Amino acid sequence: MTWKNLTITNNLPPLSSDYSASILPNGIIVYFGGQDNDTLAKMNDIKLFDTKKNEWSYMDATGDYVDSRWSFASVLTPDGYIIIFGGCTLNRTSINTKVAVLDTNKSPYEWSIPSSSKANSPPTIYGHTANLYYNYMIIAFGYDADNRIYNSKVYLYDITNNTWVTRFNPSPSPSPTRTPIFTPSSTPSHDSPKFLKPLLIGLGVVIGVIILICITIFIFCKKVRKVESPVLEIAGTTIESRS
Template identity: 45%
Template sequence: MINSRVLKIIFLLINLSIEIVQSLIPVERQAASSVFIDKKIYFLGGTSSHSPKTSSELDQILYLDVSQSFYTTNPPFEEIPDVQIPFGSSFATAFLSPQKNIVYLFGGIMKNVNTDLDSFTSILHAFNLETNEWTIPTTNGIVPQRKREINGVIDDKTGKFYVFGGVADQEIGSKTIVVFNDLNILDTNSLTWSKGSTINAPLPRSDYTATLLPNGIIVFIGGLEGNDFHDVDINQLALYDTTIDKWSIMTARGVTLDNRNAHSAVLTPDERIIIFGGSKGINSTVTNQLAVLDTKQTPYEWSIPQVSNVYYAPPLIDLHSATLIGNYMFINFGAMYQAQDPTMQLPFFYILDINNFTWVTKFEPEQPSVVVTNTPTIAATANTSSNNNSSNLTAEQIGIIFGAVGLSIVIIVVAGLLGYKYYKNQKYKRAIPTAGGI
């Protein structure tokens, strides 16, 4: 009779073969918006040279469930069935309401996916996670101008969203290129827009990162400045204090880094800002893709960590997204700016363990704490039973295990071949939903 351990092995191997066929393979994309919601990372839109629709801007919403373990070679991407953004979206910024029930999408390029024509209807759109419906919120106050290449932050304590600068050009309905240096604030409680202080505000800027610290200070790092789009000095940090509506400039100390734009940033629990990727100017190489800013020091201090398993690290990329989940920093999608073939970005997925700055290929979610009771006798009995079971497998059981392994290998090979054939024929059709109504 097959015991439970043998059945478990068979079950796991069959599941592995099924997973090979079922995993969704998304097309390459860059300049997508992302937001972390209840153990899922959502990716909204982006622009892709492999979009099956007329417009290269995507209307798709992907998500990744990070409550389960998986490998970077086969991340379990999924999409919200029959729900798309009302337009193709890229170079926008997304944020979650403090109530955790609405995703707001602000700014960016908006294209009709079937005609590739400008589909601008509002600077702000809202996606209700409970009803899966898109709406245009009715807001008060000074509504911002159209802009893209922005990075906003939401303060969950106050419900206020902050977004600085951005670009308006022919791509989003402007006759000339205009780069902004205004700070727009949306109070999500009253849906009222207002403006932040302009005193000592930075020069017009785009393609930067914005990180909100627990003390209410937003740290703006890098980016492009002015209408000529020159690199911002990465050591000159623009700081905005949300509590007193005041701008200041801090010169960071530590190592000298390459200036960069279109990079990413995450904030760790000990208030370090980890930046990754980006390019100098237009597609020039950044020497150190990974760097850390310690905001507990005064002034803040840059360092370059010693990194392990660099052969699992991403290539030179920009216009990607970064999300911190526990001790793991996820790097997703983006533009591989020195490659001619964008499909070389597959699998679009990289994970950095920030505990020891090691690139890993498997994600393991944090397990809930287990309460250990003082029952040493029972525990010892259980361990003895387990050891006996493992050491007293019969020849028949061993034969069954090997048979199951062999059968599962055959299943995996067949499923893999079928999955590969299906992938070759359908990968782009399956990656993007048909035209419809993020």
């Protein structure tokens, strides 16, 4: 694995930090939020980088208003939704909208704020992690901006129903609306062919040895038959009388 510098001069975005970056299946990296030159970027200002063409482009997302933030976290669902949680203002204070969803299936992309996500919502957290496991977005660590303490709790967000939950069922549902990007799956075992090959080789050797022994015995017996036993001549007998 080696690093490679890209020489790109057209449509370069401003220097940014503490933003969200998610790569879509089509090879497009979606950037939004964070700080641009020490100023909070608008959440509807979407920066796009095409990893196949090595080109930058920009999009103005539509939909619900999502207040600017930095130091937030996001996950990408298999069906093309980027779910964000948390973050803070430039002064590290609480934000109004904690959960928002960006639909990348639409053109332009569209923001929405699930109303059900406000019930049982955790405090405003920034500098945390967000990971997708089956149908759950798992929030951990970070700093609680509401209570001014480090966060030691783990929060679960059900992405299928857009609700915060307190019980965790790791088993995936038979036909979920949204499923994780990577799901554990069983792969066919290849152990049988590995053991079958040595077995066939050993069996072939044994059969070959048996055949060789049989041939050797056959040749030996044939040679013995060709050697006649000595005949004792008795007076008064002939060859015919002996036979």
